[in-house]
Amino acid sequence: MDPILICGGGIGGLSAAIALVRAGMPVKVLEQAPSFSEAGAGIEIGPNAARHLATWGLKELISAFSNEPEGIQVYDGLKGDLLTTVPLGKFVRDRYGSPYLVIHRKHLQYCLLEAAVELDGLEIETGFKLTHVEVQLDGVTAKSEAGGTAQGRALVGADGLWSTVRGCISDDEPQPSGVTAWRALLPTARTPETADKPYIGLHLGPHGHVIHYSLEAGKSTNVVAMIKETINFDGWASPGKRDDLLPYFDAWSDRVFELLERSKDWHKWTVMSMDPLERWGKGLVTLIGDAAHPIEPFMAQGGAAAIGDAASLAKAVAAQPDDISKAFRAYEATRQTRATRIQKASHQRGRIYHLSGPMRWTRNQLLRRQAPETLLTHYDWLYSPVK
Numbered sequence: 001m002d003p004i005l006i007c008g009g010g011i012g013g014l015s016a017a018i019a020l021v022r023a024g025m026p027v028k029v030l031e032q033a034p035s036f037s038e039a040g041a042g043i044e045i046g047p048n049a050a051r052h053l054a055t056w057g058l059k060e061l062i063s064a065f066s067n068e069p070e071g072i073q074v075y076d077g078l079k080g081d082l083l084t085t086v087p088l089g090k091f092v093r094d095r096y097g098s099p100y101l102v103i104h105r106k107h108l109q110y111c112l113l114e115a116a117v118e119l120d121g122l123e124i125e126t127g128f129k130l131t132h133v134e135v136q137l138d139g140v141t142a143k144s145e146a147g148g149t150a151q152g153r154a155l156v157g158a159d160g161l162w163s164t165v166r167g168c169i170s171d172d173e174p175q176p177s178g179v180t181a182w183r184a185l186l187p188t189a190r191t192p193e194t195a196d197k198p199y200i201g202l203h204l205g206p207h208g209h210v211i212h213y214s215l216e217a218g219k220s221t222n223v224v225a226m227i228k229e230t231i232n233f234d235g236w237a238s239p240g241k242r243d244d245l246l247p248y249f250d251a252w253s254d255r256v257f258e259l260l261e262r263s264k265d266w267h268k269w270t271v272m273s274m275d276p277l278e279r280w281g282k283g284l285v286t287l288i289g290d291a292a293h294p295i296e297p298f299m300a301q302g303g304a305a306a307i308g309d310a311a312s313l314a315k316a317v318a319a320q321p322d323d324i325s326k327a328f329r330a331y332e333a334t335r336q337t338r339a340t341r342i343q344k345a346s347h348q349r350g351r352i353y354h355l356s357g358p359m360r361w362t363r364n365q366l367l368r369r370q371a372p373e374t375l376l377t378h379y380d381w382l383y384s385p386v387k
C-alpha cells in the first residue's frame, strides 16, 4: 500500500505521522530542510496537546525535558503591580487530567522524532522541498524542487504558515497582524531574580506585552516581547537589535526593562494572521496546523492545535481507511469550527493584553477582582478532552 504523504516535518507533520502510523496507516514525511535542527526557543504545551502526546507514548520523554509552571503571574507592565496569579500545575492536572508544560522547541522536536523512528511504517525524507502536486483518482504525486518525486495514497499539507500545499485548495495568504514577536533565551545566571521563578510571567501594557518562563531544567529563561507596530514585512524570522527593542519599553516597570536589557541575542518574527479558510481540503488532499489555520500566538495554541489536528486526522482515517477522501472531509468537519474559535479567541486575547487608557484600568480591576481559577476555567472548552 502506498503511504500517506505528509508535507512538512514540523510539530503538526511529525504528530500526524505518529498518530497515523499508530492507527495502522503507512506514512512518508517529506521535509524541505536537509536535517532536523530546530533552533527556536520555548513553547507552551497546554493540557489539550499534552494529552495527545501522552496517548502517543511520549509522557515520560516529554516530562524529562519540560517544566511544569505553577501558575501565570500577570502584572501591569508599566507599574509592575501583580494583578493576579492564574493557577496551573496541580490545578490543571486535576481539572483537565493532563499538565500544562513549557519546553524548548528543540526538545519537543527530539521527542517527536524519537517516537517517530520507533514506528514501523514511518519513513522520513529530508531535503525534499515540495513544489508541485498532481492528484489522480487513486493517489497523489508530490514533486520536489530538485526533481524528486514521491507517490502516495493521499497528501497532508503540514507545511506551515507559507504552505505550498494550501495552493491546491485556496488562494488565501497570511497577512501581517500588526504585531512583532521578539524572542531571546537568557541563561539563568543572567536572569534577574524577579523573573527566576516557577511561574510564567506575563506583563501587560499598552501596545505590547512580555512573557517569560524558565526552560531546560532551569538552565535558561525564555523571553518573548510582543509589540504592536507598523511592519514592513521582511520575512518570517530575522535577527533583531536590542537597541531597537528597548525604546518601546522605556516607560515600563524596572522588572520588565531589566529582563529585556539583559537579553542580548534577539530574533524577531512578524506575527501573521489569516481569515479562516472556506475549506481545508479537496479530494485526496487536506491541511493541518498553521497551513490550515495560522493562530496569533496570544493563547500559545498554534502548536497545540496542530497536535490536536493530527489526533483527529488519524481518528478519522482509522474510521474509514478505505475512503481517504471521506475520512479527510470528516476530519475537517470536526476541526474547522474549533480552529476558527481558537483563532478568534487568540485575537481577542491580544486585544485585551494591549489595552490602553481607561480600558487598561478597567481590565486591571477585573483581573484583580476575578477569582483566578475562572480565568482558566473560562477556557474549559479548549483544555478539556473533546467528546
Ligand SMILES: Cc1cc2nc3c(=O)[nH]c(=O)nc-3n(C[C@H](O)[C@H](O)[C@H](O)COP(=O)(O)OP(=O)(O)OC[C@H]3O[C@@H](n4cnc5c(N)ncnc54)[C@H](O)[C@@H]3O)c2cc1C
Pocket: 007, 008, 009, 010, 011, 012, 013, 030, 031, 032, 033, 042, 043, 044, 045, 046, 128, 129, 130, 131, 158, 159, 160, 161, 162, 163, 164, 181, 183, 224, 269, 271, 288, 289, 290, 291, 295, 297, 300, 301, 302, 303, 304, 305, 306
Ligand atoms: C512568537 C510565537 C510564539 C509561539 N508560542 C507558541 C506556544 O507557546 N504554544 C503553541 O502551541 N504554539 C505557539 N506558537 C505557534 C506554533 O509555533 C505554530 O503554530 C506551530 O509551529 C505550527 O506547526 P506546523 O507543524 O503547522 O508548522 P511549522 O512548525 O511551521 O512546520 C512546517 C514544516 O514544514 C516544512 N515545510 C515548509 N514548506 C515545505 C515544503 N514546500 N516542502 C517540504 N517541507 C516544507 C518546514 O520546513 C517545517 O519543518 C507560537 C508562534 C509564534 C510566532
